[in-house]
Each structure stands twice: as structure tokens, then as C-alpha cells.
Amino acid sequence: MASGIKDKVVILGMGCSKFGERWESSPSDLMVEAFEECIQDAGIERSQIEAAWFGAGIDAFNVGASAMPLAIALRLNYIPVTKVENMCATGTEAFRGAVYAVAAGACDIALALGVEKLKDTGYGGLPQRSRGVENDMYWPNLSAPGAFAQLACGYRAKHGLHKDDLKRAMAHVSVKSHANGVKNPKAHLRREITEEQAINAPYIAEPIGLFDCCGVSDGSACAIVTTPEIAKSLGKDNLISVKALQLAVSNGTESSHDSWDGSYLKTTRIAAQRAYDEAGIKKPKEEISMSEVHDCFSITELVTMEDLQFAEEGRAVNDVLDGKFDADGSNPCQIDGGLKCFGHPIGASGLRMIYENYLQFQGRAGDRQLADPRLGLNHNLGGFPHQNVCSISIIGHYA
Amino acid sequence: MIGITAYGAYIPRARLSRAAMAEANTWFNASLKSLSKGERSICNWDEDTVTMAVEAAQDCLSALDDAAITSLYLASTTFPFLDRQNSVVVSEAMNLNNRIRTMDISASQRAATSALISLLEGNIKGTALLVASEHRRTKAGSRAEMLWGDAAAALGIGSANVIAEYLGSETLAVDFVDHYRGENVSFDYDWEERWIRDEGYLKSVPSAVNALLENFSVNSEDIKYFILPTDQARTPGILATKLGINADAIVDNQITNVGVAGAAQSVLLLAKVLETASKGELILLIGFGQGCDAILFRVTAAIANSKPTVGVTGALAARREETNYNKFLSFNNLLERDIGKRGEADKQTFLSGYNRRKDFLTGFIGGKCRECGTVQIPREKYCVNPECNALESQDDYGFSDKKGTVQTWTADNLTFDWNPPAYFGMVEFEGGGKLMMDFTEVEAGKIDSGSRVSVHFRIKQFDTQRGFRKYFWKAIIED
Numbered sequence: 001m002a003s004g005i006k007d008k009v010v011i012l013g014m015g016c017s018k019f020g021e022r023w024e025s026s027p028s029d030l031m032v033e034a035f036e037e038c039i040q041d042a043g044i045e046r047s048q049i050e051a052a053w054f055g056a057g058i059d060a061f062n063v064g065a066s067a068m069p070l071a072i073a074l075r076l077n078y079i080p081v082t083k084v085e086n087m088c089a090t091g092t093e094a095f096r097g098a099v100y101a102v103a104a105g106a107c108d109i110a111l112a113l114g115v116e117k118l119k120d121t122g123y124g125g126l127p128q129r130s131r132g133v134e135n136d137m138y139w140p141n142l143s144a145p146g147a148f149a150q151l152a153c154g155y156r157a158k159h160g161l162h163k164d165d166l167k168r169a170m171a172h173v174s175v176k177s178h179a180n181g182v183k184n185p186k187a188h189l190r191r192e193i194t195e196e197q198a199i200n201a202p203y204i205a206e207p208i209g210l211f212d213c214c215g216v217s218d219g220s221a222c223a224i225v226t227t228p229e230i231a232k233s234l235g236k237d238n239l240i241s242v243k244a245l246q247l248a249v250s251n252g253t254e255s256s257h258d259s260w261d262g263s264y265l266k267t268t269r270i271a272a273q274r275a276y277d278e279a280g281i282k283k284p285k286e287e288i289s290m291s292e293v294h295d296c297f298s299i300t301e302l303v304t305m306e307d308l309q310f311a312e313e314g315r316a317v318n319d320v321l322d323g324k325f326d327a328d329g330s331n332p333c334q335i336d337g338g339l340k341c342f343g344h345p346i347g348a349s350g351l352r353m354i355y356e357n358y359l360q361f362q363g364r365a366g367d368r369q370l371a372d373p374r375l376g377l378n379h380n381l382g383g384f385p386h387q388n389v390c391s392i393s394i395i396g397h398y399a
Numbered sequence: 400m401i402g403i404t405a406y407g408a409y410i411p412r413a414r415l416s417r418a419a420m421a422e423a424n425t426w427f428n429a430s431l432k433s434l435s436k437g438e439r440s441i442c443n444w445d446e447d448t449v450t451m452a453v454e455a456a457q458d459c460l461s462a463l464d465d466a467a468i469t470s471l472y473l474a475s476t477t478f479p480f481l482d483r484q485n486s487v488v489v490s491e492a493m494n495l496n497n498r499i500r501t502m503d504i505s506a507s508q509r510a511a512t513s514a515l516i517s518l519l520e521g522n523i524k525g526t527a528l529l530v531a532s533e534h535r536r537t538k539a540g541s542r543a544e545m546l547w548g549d550a551a552a553a554l555g556i557g558s559a560n561v562i563a564e565y566l567g568s569e570t571l572a573v574d575f576v577d578h579y580r581g582e583n584v585s586f587d588y589d590w591e592e593r594w595i596r597d598e599g600y601l602k603s604v605p606s607a608v609n610a611l612l613e614n615f616s617v618n619s620e621d622i623k624y625f626i627l628p629t630d631q632a633r634t635p636g637i638l639a640t641k642l643g644i645n646a647d648a649i650v651d652n653q654i655t656n657v658g659v660a661g662a663a664q665s666v667l668l669l670a671k672v673l674e675t676a677s678k679g680e681l682i683l684l685i686g687f688g689q690g691c692d693a694i695l696f697r698v699t700a701a702i703a704n705s706k707p708t709v710g711v712t713g714a715l716a717a718r719r720e721e722t723n724y725n726k727f728l729s730f731n732n733l734l735e736r737d738i739g740k741r742g743e744a745d746k747q748t749f750l751s752g753y754n755r756r757k758d759f760l761t762g763f764i765g766g767k768c769r770e771c772g773t774v775q776i777p778r779e780k781y782c783v784n785p786e787c788n789a790l791e792s793q794d795d796y797g798f799s800d801k802k803g804t805v806q807t808w809t810a811d812n813l814t815f816d817w818n819p820p821a822y823f824g825m826v827e828f829e830g831g832g833k834l835m836m837d838f839t840e841v842e843a844g845k846i847d848s849g850s851r852v853s854v855h856f857r858i859k860q861f862d863t864q865r866g867f868r869k870y871f872w873k874a875i876i877e878d
Contacts, residue, residue: 142814
């Protein structure tokens, strides 16, 4: 029986660029911005980094293939650098690589950095791209909102909800995140919206309207990780450690087998339970102090609240409208503004979420600081409800 | 006895109002006003000669045993591929035996009647399928644009259960150039209607018909159905008088509600006649173009037992009114549209990859697991049932004839589509299997979880850069 990752690796430092339409910044500019903050926070020299994992999602509109763009941007000293890509879980995948390397004893100090430059496409939304030679011959030419609209449809059918009730709860998800984003200087979208605005916005893909969608932005985030012992030897106290790192990948059951009804995310349920087991969490709703979930669309966040066991199945609409996931609720979600306000630079998002955990646990989250957070859960969902990858990381105070 | 053993038809659902067409163009061509009654059939953006042919042939097969099909001929002057046999695409979409004889016949408005004579005279074994399909492009604001329509029809030909016995035929081959479409041009060029009538129809048709009737000792007044495909409204009547055929034998060219379907018109009208014909009735079928074909049939008693699922009447009834003339121009690529950057994505089909998955992509074949019975599409090496996952355990399982139910759906305004919004969603099939797939022909407000669907062979995407188009199956909401 594997012992799991809990408390084997701590975060030595983190950095996060300003997210937004960074017209003037190249991917390497963004990488350097995040890295400079991170290495100063870690208090080490670049030469002490022994290996790196580089997350970048969409080669065609970003930095291209291979790990070289990171090595060149940061002038890393010919160390091993691994490029990772796993759709929207890419940032967390980079983190997982670095954390596992340290836990394995392959290196003492490792870097994980994610970056995405989405605003060089010349149009709004995520880039139009191939899904592979064979898939392109039969897959619907679906956009991300079109894919997640299916989730709203399936969830509504399963629970017999009136579409107006679901739409209002979806609106509240976005209103809450915008309210949080206002307080975050690194967020892209920093203005409050109302439920009426969200409900009345034009459909992008019915029933997903404009304000049900997260932003589209450029950004980068990174982490330097090491062992608790080395962190202490470097003079660090109040250590922040990794409690769980899990990944669940669809094997085609949802898309091709009648056991899935389209109303939930099978991968999230599986990855969440594994993560809770790994972290030793018995009552997630009570033990998790904050969550950063993959709110690519409001409906995704709403359904994810159930899949993470924060809400009873079929009850998320009520819990959302009751404010349980608001900043002052029992289970604050997206306290930094979420993908909704940060946008979703694919390679960076998972690390951006962990960055917020890291700030909150150190009491450095400014106007949005939560009172004494203990454990943070971060969730990424890449792909589509019927075929996706789901990563979950749980971060908390060491030991 | 050899003759027709079955028939089927397909007419695109969209019917464009001629008033809307006239309103757009009479400022330029005032004569169009006199043609502005009724409506014409128009292909949706994802329909072409091949997809309509599949629909018509399927309808024809609904009255036949498909195992007996030994050949499939496809007649058209508007083939999407000039060198890639279109009839084979149709055959594979229908999952016919690949040992059948196939052929494309083209280059004349009488392509279908000439093919029909070849099959009837050709000593065929089993049942031959003749499919005629036409999707003609016309210049904006033209008479042809007003009068023509898109459609397809199919006939079964053989010697078992003949519903219309072949009595004989005559052909006249004359290079009378009433119109032509030369190499590297998109549109027909034609000559004056009155000249075509006087020097073309009124000379060629009597020459062939009189010889035919004389050969078989048939009196012209005994002809019950006189089929003369033409967009000239008065010409059939003038010819009937000249030939001594009764006026009530003239078969209407459906100009008011469909439009003239080019090389498919003769077969479409024959299919229409066979829906109501009775034992013993004589049918005279004409194909006009560089001379003419004249074919004589006598209806048999078996007609009473042979009806396709849809037929011309059913196809006419499956109608959706269209009043947007710009949409017609766009669907037929008659104007340069701003399709947005998402529309610019490369649509290349990688032919080796296509070839590997052709049973799925063209035939819509999935698998059924021998170990656990689970039905699935697309078929992968391992069974999808989590309790099974057996390796290479699946037999072919066809989905093209299966009905399904919409599990989830959306109308996507962000993604590129030639007719936005793009409708797609998860379809669950009766008998098992599910697939995230495109919907087509969706009317806003008429789709929801639980809606019933059938699946149809349609154009998936155009590769305009390389002149290719790929086909796949799409779901249509059943009324």
C-alpha cells in the first residue's frame, strides 16, 4: 500500500504574474514575472534548482513544443526540464512532477511553472484547435461552453429543476466570484456584477450565458518545492505542505457506456475520494477551509460542489443560493476570484490556485484573507464533461 | 419479366419561398416576378448529391431486401467528386455488399433515363439500384434559380416482384445544345426557351416516342402517365397534344412546390406516379438532353404490395419553410461571407486515418461485445463496459437504422458553423450505445432532453483549401 504524498514535500516559494490581456508581454515575460517573485520568496539561488517541470497547454498559440522555452526564459543551468500537457490540469501536472521528484529523492529542490498566452489568437474564447486526426472526423466542432452546457442540461434533467432556478444559482456562482475578484490585485476581471446581469446576458451556448463563462487571459504561476527538512535548514518556519495530489482520467465510460447520465463529473468524484483518503480527510465539508475549483463555467463549479462532497447530490442549487460558498459562507470557494476573474491560461491555472492557498495559509491574502484556514483544495477539470482529466491537490499547514 | 421493383425519394426539408427570392432580385430582373409563386426545395448546407442519394436509396431499400442488391448506379450532373466514385460512397454509407457493381453516370439531363435503359437491357442479376440526385448551382437572380429544386430518387430494378414491367425504349442521340456547362465553370449557359421548345422538345421527343409506340403497338391515348421533365410550364401540354396523349396523363413537374430536379427529375416523377398507379396502367417516361430517351412501363398487380417508408408524398410533407434568401446564397457558396477566425481552422482530412475508420465514419458501424452484450460506438479494441473490458470481443453493429433519444444538448453560438448556432449533444440509442454528435435541421425550441432522433448521412465539414468534404452521421429530431 502506497504511503501517499502527505507531508513529504513543502512549498519553498511561489510566484504569480498579473493575469489579464497582457498584450505587451510575451510568454517569457510572464514566466520571468512569476519566477522572480517565486525565487525571491524561496530565498534561494537559481543554481539551487535541480529539476523543473513546465506546464503549457496549447502549443500552437503559446510557446511551442518541448521544455526549452522555460529553460531559455529563465536561463536554467542545463538542468532536466520536462514539458507537461494535460489539458486544463496542466498546471497541477507540472506541480505533481516537481513534488513527486522531491518526494522520490531524485532531487532536493524542484521548480514547477505554468504559462499560457491565450490572447495572441486574434479572437475571443479559447483557441480553435484540432482534437486529433481521427477525432476531428466525427466529434462535433464543440466549443468549451458548448461542451459544459451539456452538463447543465444533464444536471437539470436528472434533478427535475426548472431552468430559471438553475440559471439563478449559476448566476450566483459568478456574482460571488466577481465580488471576490474585486479584492485581488492580480485578477483580470475586477468588477462586481449582479445576478440580473448574469441571467440576462446573451447565451454563448444555451443555457450558458456570457457571465457564466470564465475570462480568457494570459498568465503564469510557479512554485519551488523541497523537503520539510531542507526548508527548515534554509530557515523557513510555518511550512506549507502537500497533503494530496490526485488525477483521474476518463477512459471512455462516460462517453460510451450507459452507466453515466451526464449530470455529474465522474472523474471529480473519483479523484476527490482518493485525495481525501491520501490526506486523511474524513469529513471534507467540515475539514476543508477553502477551495479553488475549476469554474471554467458557473455550472461546472455548481456541480463540482456536489462531486467534492461539499453539497448533497441535487442540493447544490440551494447551497449556492444560501451563500455557503461565498467569502463569508461555511465553505468559501474561489476566494481569489477563481477562473471567473483570473481567466484560464491553461498551463498556469492549477499553480495559480495553489498560490492562493499558499498566501492564505501565510496570512498574506490582504483584503480577502480568511480567518485561520487549515486545508485548501484545488481542482482542475480538463476536457469535456463526457471525456476529461481531473486533478485535485490538497495543501495545508505542515504536520 | 424485368422492370421496376421498388422506388424511393428524398426532397430536402428546407423549402425556400419564391416570393422571398423575387423580392431580393426583381429590382434587377423584373421578369422573375412572374415566377414568384410557391417554393423550391433547397439543400441544407450539409446536404449534397451524395447525401440526398443515400436518403433516397435508403427509402427505396425500405421496400426491398438489401442483401439482393448487385449494383448501384448513381446519375447526376452535380457530383461532389469528379474523380472519386460517388456511387461507392453512397454504397458504403448504406453498408451494401462491397462486391456490387457501381457506376456514376453524368453529363446530361437524361443521365438517369439512359442509365435506367442500360440496366433494364443489361441482363442484370439480382436487384440493381438506380439513384438519381441533383443539387444544381445557379446564378443569383436567374430564372433557373427560381425554377429548379434539389432532390433525389431511387429505383430498384430486377425480375422479382416487378411493380412496373419494362416494355421497351427508344433513344435519340442528337447534339442539340439547349444548355451546357463547360470545364472549369460553375454554372449552366443556356439559349432562348422558345427555340429550345420548338427545335428541341417538339422535334426530339415525338421522334423517339412515335417510334416506341409503333414498335410496341401502343396507342398514345392509352398512355396513363406522361412524364416529361422540363422547367417549361407549357411544353408538356403542347407535346401531349402533338402526340395524341390525353391532357390528364401529363405528370406535373412539381415546379410550384419543389422545382425541377435536373437529372433526378425523371426518376422523382416516376416514383411519384408509382405511389398511386394501378395494375395495367401505362407509363411513358422521357429523358431530354442531347436528344431524348423514351421508356415504356406497364404497372403490375404487385404495385399494391410495394410502398417505401417515405416516398415523394412523405418527402413533400417533411417540410420546413425558409424565407431567408441570403441563407440560400450562403449554403450554395454564391457569396463571400465573413466566417470569422474560428472558421479558418484547417479542415484537412487525413486520408489514411479516414480509411482506417471508414466503417464507423461512413457506415456508422459500432460494436456489440460477444462477452457481455454491450453495444458501443465508436468501437475500440477493449469493450467499454467497466465490468467486461474484453479484448477484440466485438462484432459489427450498425447504428444507421437506429432511433435514439437526446440525453443532453446545447445550441453553441461560439463555435464555427455554416448555420449557427451549432446544435450537438449526447444521443442514447435504442438497444444500447451512445455518442456525442451533431444535430442538423434543428428548429429552435424543438429540442430537449428526451427528444427522439433518427440519424442521417450528412456533410461534416468542407476542406475548401483542398476541395475535399468529409461526411458523417448527424441526428435529426423526429416530429
